[in-house]
Amino acid sequence: MLAVGLASGVIKVYDIRDQKVAMQLAGEFPQTDANTSSEVTNITFSNKGLYMAATFANQDICRVYSLHKQCAFTDISHGGNPINSIAFDVYGGYLATSAGKHVGLYHYRNWGETRSGEYSVNGPVSVVKFGAQCKKLFLASQNDANLSVYTL
Numbered sequence: 748m749l750a751v752g753l754a755s756g757v758i759k760v761y762d763i764r765d766q767k768v769a770m771q772l773a774g775e776f777p778q779t780d781a782n783t784s785s786e787v788t789n790i791t792f793s794n795k796g797l798y799m800a801a802t803f804a805n806q807d808i809c810r811v812y813s814l815h816k817q818c819a820f821t822d823i824s825h826g827g828n829p830i831n832s833i834a835f836d837v838y839g840g841y842l843a844t845s846a847g848k849h850v851g852l853y854h855y856r857n858w859g860e861t862r863s864g865e866y867s868v869n870g871p872v873s874v875v876k877f878g879a880q881c882k883k884l885f886l887a888s889q890n891d892a893n894l895s896v897y898t899l
Contacts, residue, residue, distance in 0.1 A: 752787025
């Protein structure tokens with residue numbers, strides 16, 4: 748599978764075996780102004796390709812899709828702060844999101860926030876990644892050349 752996010756907010760998921768569009772997912776939002784769609788900024792797959800998460804320009808949500816059912820089933824909100832980075836852990840059980848200095852961890856069973864907090868990085872968290880065994884969380888800021896490592 749290969750996903751491509753468009754400026755219109757549409758996500759096209761390709762089956763790389765036959766190089767054809769397997770599904771097309773819309774990123775429509777409640778109308779707040781003349782624009783009802785936003786450019787796709789981040790896309791990530793869970794380890795087995797069951798879930799896909801995406802963020803959109805100027806939106807405070809991360810939309811989680813079921814690739815099996817070919818639909819969006821939950822939105823994770825960050826209360827008005829645009830989401831900078833998203834990442835699934837290597838097992839596909841947790842999704843990490845960052846908005847400003849806030850990082851949230853969400854479990855796949857109910858997509859409720861299981862852990863969150865403000866992290867001491869110099870500026871907004873621009874990259875969030877899990878360690879290989881999901882015991883560490885790596886954070887980087889666009890304002891800093893340092894990598895921050897936190898034990899989970």
